C-alpha cells in the first residue's frame with residue numbers, strides 16, 4: 001500500500017515577525033495555532049487552546065525551559081506544556097495538539113491536518 | 114476513680130500554662146479545674162503587652178485557645194478569690210461564691226511596686242502591667258505631650274519606649290547610677306544610655322524622686338537634689354512585688370521581702386496548696402520572668418498527676434530590643450562567681466559593648482552582657498557552663514559557631530526546649546520551617562530571641578526552605594536584586610547565563626522583569642523584557658477567563674470629574690464593555706479583545722486618563738476619603754494627599770502588589786489600615802501605618818510613625834517602599850515581609866524603624882534617591898505603546914489575520930450588559 005503524504009502547508013508570517021521566546025497566534029482554516037520561537041531559534045506550533053480554561057490563549061504564555069525541554073506556561077493558571085510534545089508537564093494525561101511547523105524562505109509555515 | 118477538684122487562683126500567663134499542662138497530662142480528666150481570674154479578660158501575653166499600644170489587638174494577645182475550657186474545666190473571670198479557708202479546704206470569691214478544693218494553686222503574679230512618694234496616687238500617675246493600665250495610659254497620652262517613667266530597669270525602658278511610640282517626649286528617672294542595673298553592668302549601662310538618648314529618650318540617673326505635685330495641667334516631679342521636672346504623666350516601673358496577700362492572710366509562709374515560700378515541688382507550707390509564677394518564692398528567689406513560671410507550672414502539673422518533677426534554679430537570661438537597641442545578659446552577668454574573669458569589648462562610638470564572664474582558667478563560659486549587638490546571644494547562652502570551644506576573645510568578636518550545639522543545650526529558655534527536642538521535631542515530626550517548629554515545640558513563641566537558632570538548626574538539618582527561586586536560579590529574589598544592582602547586568606539572557614541555567618520559566622522571568630523595572634530599564638515591553646512579563650504585564654491589562662481583557666482607568670484617590678465619568682462611560686458603550694465599580698475606587702471595563710486594547714487606551718488618553726494597574730505587582734490604588742475639604746470630621750486633606758501619593762508611586766514594580774489608603778480622621782472611612790501603606794490624619798499631621806492587607810489572611814497595618822508632616826511622610830514612605838522592593842521575597846506582601854523580618858531580627862517593625870528612621874544601615878539617602886529616580890522616569894506605559902509600531906504589532910488577534918476577532922469569544926446579555934459565554938466542560942484530556 002502506498003501512503004501519500006498530503007500535508008497542506010500554510011504560511012503564517014515571516015520568521016522575523018517571531019521574536020525569540022514569544023508566541024503569536026495564527027488562524028489556519030478553523031484552527032487557532034500558537035507558534036513559538038525559542039531562544040535557540042527553533043520553531044514550534046501548538047494548538048492555541050488552553051485545555052484547562054477553554055480559552056484560546058497559549059500563544060500569550062511565557063516561553064522557557066524545564067530541564068532540557070522547551071516549554072510554555074499558560075497565561076491563565078500557569079500550567080506548563082512541552083513545546084515538543086504538547087504534553088502538560090504539571091498534569092499527567094493532559095496535552096494539547098502539536099502541529100508541524102517549518103521555516104522556508106524566511107517564512108514560517110504550519111501544517112494543519 | 115473519683116474526680117478531684119483543682120482550683121487555680123489567677124488566670125495570668127503562668128496560671129493558664131498550668132491549666133494547659135494539666136489538661137495535656139490528664140486525658141482521663143481526673144481533675145476538674147476551676148480558674149478564678151481577677152482581670153475581666155482571659156489570660157493574655159503580658160510579655161508582648163507593649164505591642165498592644167502599637168496595634169496588636171487583645172484578640173491577638175490572647176493565650177486561651179478555643180476549647181480549652183470545656184468538659185470539666187471552667188474559667189471564671191472578673192472574680193477574685195478573697196479568702197482561703199485551709200481547714201475546710203474552701204475558697205471564697207469577691208462574688209461571695211464558695212468552692213471546695215482538693216488542690217489549690219496560687220498563680221496570682223505580682224503587682225508593680227509604687228515607691229511611697231507623696232503624690233504617687235495623683236491623677237496622671239500610672240503603672241504598667243495590664244491591658245487596662247495600657248488603655249488608661251493611651252487615654253492620657255492623647256491629651257499630653259510628655260511623660261516620665263520612674264524606674265530605668267527592663268520594664269521601665271519598655272514603658273518609656275511605649276510613651277515614645279505614643280508620640281510623647283519621654284524621660285526615664287533611675288535611682289541607680291546606670292540603666293537596667295539588675296541585668297547589665299556599668300560599661301553596658303553606659304553604652305545603653307548613649308544609645309537610647311540618641312534615639313530621643315532622656316535618662317536621669319542617680320536620681321531619687323521625692324514628691325509629685327499637680328501643677329497647672331500636669332504634674333511636677335521634685336528630686337532629692339532639689340531640681341524638678343514638669344510632665345504630662347508619670348508611669349511607675351520601679352520593680353514588682355509578689356501578690357502574696359491571699360497567702361499571707363491564710364497563714365501560709367511568706368518570705369521576708371514577700372513571695373509565697375515553696376519547695377522544689379512548688380508546694381507551699383500547706384501541702385494542699387501550691388504557688389507558681391511571680392507570686393512564688395522558690396529557692397529563696399522571686400522570678401520576674403515568664404520562663405521560670407512556665408517551668409513551675411509544668412512541675413505542679415506533673416506532681417498533681419503523681420509525678421515527681423522538681424523545680425531547679427532557673428536561667429535569668431534576658432534579651433530584648435529597646436528602642437531598637439539590643440540588650441542581653443545571661444548566666445553570671447555580674448561575675449559573682451569567685452575568681453571569675455571578665456573579657457570586655459567596648460566600642461562607645463559604634464554603641465557596642467560585649468562582655469563575657471569566664472572561669473579563672475578561661476576554660477568555661479559563666480555568663481555575659483551584650484549591648485548594641487546581641488546577635489550571638491542565643492548561641493552563647495546555650496554554652497553557659499560548657500567548656501569553651503574558642504578563646505573568649507574569639508567568641509566575643511566572631512561569635513560562637515552553632516554547628517556543635519549539643520542535644521542537651523537549651524535553645525529556647527522561655528519554653529525550656531533543647532536542641533535535641535528541636536532536632537526531633539525536624540526529623541521525626543517533619544517540621545520544615547520556623548513556623549512548624551514553633552507550633553510543634555513551642556520554642557520561639559515567647560520572646561522570640563531563639564528564632565535565629567531555630568533557623569540555624571533547620572538549615573543544619575538540610576530542611577530549611579531552599580531560597581532558590583526555581584530550577585533556573587539558586588538564589589531568592591532579594592539576592593537576585595542585589596546581583597542585578599551590583600553587577601550592572603540588565604538583560605535576562607546575560608543574567609541567566611552567568612548566574613543561572615536553562616531558559617527560565619513563569620517564576621523567574623517575571624521576577625527578573627520586576628527587578629529590571631524597579632531599576633529603571635525603560636518600557637516593560639522593550640526588547641527582551643517583553644518576553645519576561647507575566648500574563649497581564651505582557652498585554653498591560655488584566656486577562657479574564659475567556660481570554661479577553663479588562664481595562665481599569667487610573668483614578669488617583671478615587672476623584673473623578675463628571676466629564677471623566679462620561680468619557681469612561683462612552684468608552685464602555687462604544688466598545689461594548691461590561692462596566693463595574695471595583696473594590697478599589699475605580700471603574701473596571703471588561704470584555705475587551707486583545708486587538709481592541711490600543712484603541713481603548715487611545716480614547717482614554719485623549720480624555721486625560723491613563724489605563725491603570727489593576728494587574729501587575731505594582732502600586733494599585735491609593736484609596737481616600739473626602740477628608741477635611743468636605744467632611745465635617747476631617748482634620749487633614751486626605752484626598753489631595755492620596756492623589757499626590759498615587760501619582761508619585763504609580764508604576765512602581767514590587768515583589769507583590771502595593772495598596773495604600775489615606776483617611777482624613779480616625780474614623781478611617783478609607784480603610785487605610787487594611788493597606789500595605791495606610792495613612793490616617795491626626796490633628797498634628799499624619800500617622801503612618803504599614804503592613805496591612807485584606808485577601809486570604811487579613812491583617813491590620815501597624816503604627817510606624819506618628820504626627821508626620823507631609824514631607825516627612827513622603828520621605829518615610831519612599832524609604833519603606835524602596836526597601837520592600839529591594840529585599841522582600843517574590844509574592845510576599847508587606848505584612849508577610851515584616852513577619853519574615855521579625856523572624857530574622859526580633860521585632861520586624863522595630864528593625865524597620867532602625868533602618869528607615871535611624872538609618873542604621875546608612876541606606877536612607879540611597880532609598881530616597883532610588884525613589885526619586887523612579888518618580889522622575891515615570892511614563893504612561895500604555896500611551897507609549899500607541900507611539901511604537903513594534904509594540905503595537907503585538908496587539909493583534911492573529912498574526913495572519915490581525916483584525917479577525919477570536920471566533921471563540923462569545924457573550925450573552927445579563928442585566929443589560931455582556932457576560933462571557935463559557936463553553937461547556939473546559940478540561941479536555943487528550944491521551945497520547
Ligand code: SRM
Nearest residue numbers: 655663694695696697698699727733806807808809810846
Ligand atoms: C477588579 C477587582 C474586583 C472588583 O470588581 O472590585 C479585583 C480583581 C482581581 N483581584 Fe482583587 N480586585 C479588586 C480589589 C481587591 C481588594 C479591595 C481593595 O483593593 O480595596 C482586595 C483586598 C485588599 C488587599 O489586596 O489586601 C483584593 C484582594 C485580592 C487578592 C488577595 C491579596 C492578598 O494579599 O491576599 C488577590 C490575589 C493576589 O493578588 O495574589 C487579588 C487578585 C485579583 C485579580 C488580579 C485576580 C486575577 O489575577 O485575575 C482580579 C483581576 C482584576 C481584573 O481582571 O480586572 N485580589 N482585591 C478589584 C480591583 C480594585 C482596583 O480598582 O484596583
Ligand SMILES: Cc1cc2nc3c(=O)[nH]c(=O)nc-3n(C[C@H](O)[C@H](O)[C@H](O)COP(=O)(O)OP(=O)(O)OC[C@H]3O[C@@H](n4cnc5c(N)ncnc54)[C@H](O)[C@@H]3O)c2cc1C
Nearest residue numbers: 123125126127128151159193194221222390391401402403
Ligand atoms: C510590660 C511587661 C513586659 C514583660 N516582658 C517580659 C519579657 O520580655 N520576658 C519575660 O520573661 N517576662 C516579661 N514580663 C514578665 C511576665 O509577664 C511575667 O513574668 C508573667 O506574666 C508572670 O506570670 P504570672 O501568671 O505569674 O503572673 P500574671 O501574668 O501577672 O498573672 C497573675 C494574674 O492573677 C490575677 N490575680 C491576682 N490575684 C488574684 C486573686 N486573688 N484572684 C483572682 N485572680 C488574681 C491577676 O489579676 C493576674 O491576671 C513582662 C511583664 C510586663 C508587665
Ligand code: SF4
Nearest residue numbers: 738744747777778782
Ligand atoms: S475618615 Fe474622617 S474625614 Fe474621612 S470621611 Fe471618614 S469621618 Fe470624614
Ligand code: FES
Nearest residue numbers: 525527559560561
Ligand atoms: S528564648 Fe524566648 S521564645 Fe525562645
